[in-house]
Amino acid sequence: MSKELLDALYILEKEKGISRDILIDAIEAALISAYRRNFNQAQNVRIDMNFDKGSMRVFARKDVVDQVFDARLEISVEEAQLINPNYMLDDVVEMEVTPKDFGRIAAQTAKQVVTQRVREAERGIIYSEFIDREEDIMTGIVQRQDSRFIYVSLGKIEALLPINEQMPNESYKPHDRIKVFITKVEKTSKGPQIFVSRTHPGLLKRLFEIEVPEIFDGTVEIKSVAREAGDRSKISVHSDNEEVDPVGSCVGQKGQRVQAIVNELKGEKIDIVKWSEDPVVFVANALSPSKVLEVLIKEDDKGTTVIVPDYQLSLAIGKRGQNARLAAKLTGWKIDIKSETEAREAGIYPLEDHEPLLSQDSYDNDEDFDVEE
Structure with a gap:
């Protein structure tokens, strides 16, 4: 043991953020364990390290008792007073028991402990950094x-x-x-x-936060995301500022912002729709790029019946039902799509004194939208 070890501990404290006192306590505990293991001892011992002098000593600690049952842990009053007349019953006597070659073992043990603690500290720093x-x-x-x-x-x-x-x-x-x-x-x-x-849908959300300053600063909010990774996604956006177009902000000039995200996701198609607290409007927007004539709400099971023009039925459903499925995920509403002809035959359309929806506030970055096969 030497002053070099103390200097090393100071450096570790500065560079790794590991308290020197914690390292010293760990070294002492490891030395006690090494002493017991290497010298087959079961005494209660204490390690005294003096870094200034470069010395290290081992002291056995024994309780002063009337009757000794274990000489490794206890000492009689009479024997204790031969060492120092001031010892009394229940005192603790310390006697040096430092082995001759303990310095080599101590150096090895100290190195192992420091290495282990440095590794643990680095892991802790990495964990703290990434858990956030x-x-x-x-x-x-x-x-x-x-x-x-x-x-x-x-x-x-x-x-x-x-x-x-x-x-x-x-x-x-x-x-x-x-x-x-x-x-x-x-x-x-x-x-x-x-x-x-x-x-993960969160990847899409974070990419929009990076590409769209209005989302990053909170002017535009992403309300929900529905994603089938590698194929198609939908996001709904909203702004409390009436002067801000949330869909246009996400699309960017000539579609540059959304195209950067599409490129990062290797061509994944992205529909951006305007969120609304009115489920009729929101569901209609979510079915973009198809046009919607009417949305009938069933509050009891949070379901909707959506009526679309006959020629838009396949577009509304999408390839393998993808458009309808993503719209349902995005809105949280069940969606049953019917053509205008089916709705008329069922007697649920047209509704009296009600203008058809027909237009939605949304953006679809794929003009050749796949239809149901």
């Missing part, structure tokens, strides 16, 4: 992959991108830079473990 970034977006670099995960470097740590969180329309190669959404940060015995996603 749950549900946030980061740019990572693809490192490698196996049968279960793609490993993405986030700088200080590799994150795990599971198979079910990977977009079906993209492949990943080493050194590719990708944006990922942090879904979960776990503390494990081997250090923090971070799970990320490319399919």
Whole structure:
């Protein structure tokens, strides 16, 4: 043991943020354990380290008792008073028991303890940094992959991108830079473990926050997101400022803002619709790009019957029902779509004294919308 160790502890305290006192306490505890293990001793011992002198001593601690049952832990009053006449019953006597070659063991133990504590501290710092970034977006670099995960470097740590969180329309190669959404940060015995996603709806929301200043500063709010990753998504937006067009803000001049997000998501189509507290208007907007004649509300089961022109039926339903399915996710309402002819035959359309909706406030970035097959 030497002053160099004390200097090293000071450096660790400054650079790693690990308290020197915590390290010293840990070293002392490890030295006690090493003494008992290496010298087959069961005494109650104390370690005295003097960094200024570069010395270290081991003291056995024994309780002063009337009758000794275990000589390793107890000492009689008579024997104690031979050491110091002032010792009394229930006092604790300390006797130095430092082994001759304990310095070598102490140095090895101190190194192991410091290394372990530094590793634990670094893990703790990483965990603290990333636990605050749950549900946030980061740019990572693809490192490698196996049968279960793609490993993405986030700088200080590799994150795990599971198979079910990977977009079906993209492949990943080493050194590719990708944006990922942090879904979960776990503390494990081997250090923090971070799970990320490319399919989570939160990724789409965070991308809009990056690309659209009005969303970032709160002028425009994303109310809901429905996503089928790699294929199509819908988002609803709203602004309390009547002078701000929330849909136009997200689209950007000549569609530049939304196109940047489409490019990041490898061509995923995105519909942007205007949110409304009126479910009739909101459901009609959510079915963009199809036109809607009427929305009939059934409050008891939060269901709707939506009537569309005959020629718009396939467009409203979408390929494999995707448009209707996404609209239902986006609004939280069940949606049953009927053509105008079906609605007339059922006697539910037209309604008296009611103007058809026909127009919606929305944006569809795909002119060739897929229809039902």
